[in-house]
Amino acid sequence: MPPAAPPRLRIRIVFDEARFFGPGKADLLAGIARTGSIAAAGRDMGMSYKRAWDLVQAMNAMFASPLVAMARGGAKGGGATLTSEGERVLALYHLVQDAALDAGGAALQELSAKLSDI
Amino acid sequence: MPPAAPPRLRIRIVFDEARFFGPGKADLLAGIARTGSIAAAGRDMGMSYKRAWDLVQAMNAMFASPLVAMARGGAKGGGATLTSEGERVLALYHLVQDAALDAGGAALQELSAKLSDI
Numbered sequence: 001m002p003p004a005a006p007p008r009l010r011i012r013i014v015f016d017e018a019r020f021f022g023p024g025k026a027d028l029l030a031g032i033a034r035t036g037s038i039a040a041a042g043r044d045m046g047m048s049y050k051r052a053w054d055l056v057q058a059m060n061a062m063f064a065s066p067l068v069a070m071a072r073g074g075a076k077g078g079g080a081t082l083t084s085e086g087e088r089v090l091a092l093y094h095l096v097q098d099a100a101l102d103a104g105g106a107a108l109q110e111l112s113a114k115l116s117d118i
Numbered sequence: 119m120p121p122a123a124p125p126r127l128r129i130r131i132v133f134d135e136a137r138f139f140g141p142g143k144a145d146l147l148a149g150i151a152r153t154g155s156i157a158a159a160g161r162d163m164g165m166s167y168k169r170a171w172d173l174v175q176a177m178n179a180m181f182a183s184p185l186v187a188m189a190r191g192g193a194k195g196g197g198a199t200l201t202s203e204g205e206r207v208l209a210l211y212h213l214v215q216d217a218a219l220d221a222g223g224a225a226l227q228e229l230s231a232k233l234s235d236i
Contacts (some may be wrong), residue, residue: 005134011218012128013226015233022128064234089232095225100129100218107213110132114207115133116182 007108009100019062021093028055029082029090032068036079056080063089093094125226127218131211137180139211146173147200147208150186154197174198181207 012022020092024045042052060066067086071079082090101108130140142163149159160170178184187202189197200208219226 008132010132010140011213011220012129013229014126014128015230019233021229054164062234063125065232065233085232089229092225092229095182096127096194096218096222096229098212099221099225100127103217107210108219111131111139111207111210112133112215114183114203115137116180 001098006101007112009097009104011093011097011100013096021059021062023091025055025059026090026093028052029059029067029086032056033082033087033090036081038068038070040081041080059086124219126228127209127215127222129215129218131214137184139177139180139207143173143177144208144211146170147177147185147204150174150198151200151205151208154199155189156186177204186189 010023012020014020022080026043028041028047031044032038035041037042038052039049042049045052047055058067060068063085065085066083067089069081069083069086071081128141132138133202144167145163146159149154149162153159153162156170156174157167160167163170165173169171174186178186181203183203184201185207187199187201187204
């Protein structure tokens with residue numbers, strides 16, 4: 001039987017050979033917005049602190065304005081927040097995702113209906 | 119400077135926990151349609167024969183009707199072709215991709231414009 005839930009889309013936006021933005025970066029930004037911490041956001045995704053930190057550095061370098069702002073100080077080295085540019089980039093990614101689900105809805109439904117019974 | 123070319127999208131359609139269809143499967147189907155051979159299609163993607171064969175088996179099991187038909191015989195074990203269901207699934211995947219690029223165009227353009235100079 002085809003699955004009851006409509007399919008989800010995982011979209012990677014490929015700007016050029018070296019620069020892309022996909023679900024991992026989007027989820028990390030969302031996690032930083034939610035937790036106020038790169039470490040906590042990475043942990044929620046099962047990601048090492050180094051991996052989360054590297055992704056944040058890559059995102060900040062990739063865009064003209066940084067997406068994540070780091071606050072210094074405190075026992076844990078301070079928190080992190082999204083800049084307004086970070087919030088906008090995350091919102092734009094979700095806009096692309098929603099537009100794709102919406103505009104591709106009929107094709108996705110036809111694909112789902114072709115799945116085998118499980 | 120933002121890249122001159124518009125961004126591309128790599129879309130993975132996630133039907134449920136175990137079943138998805140993304141650029142790898144789509145490119146393999148397109149390669150089989152072009153070359154008439156699973157081995158040749160895989161080779162064009164830098165994929166081992168085993169990997170290409172496993173992907174074809176997974177696709178054929180995932181949908182109610184097989185996407186790839188294998189012909190037996192001949193020194194190389196016969197060729198492979200897309201069934202009409204395979205052609206339709208590939209066309210639907212491209213429809214989703216085109217719809218996403220079109221509907222998400224404004225957001226993608228805004229994202230591109232935010233990239234740093236390189």
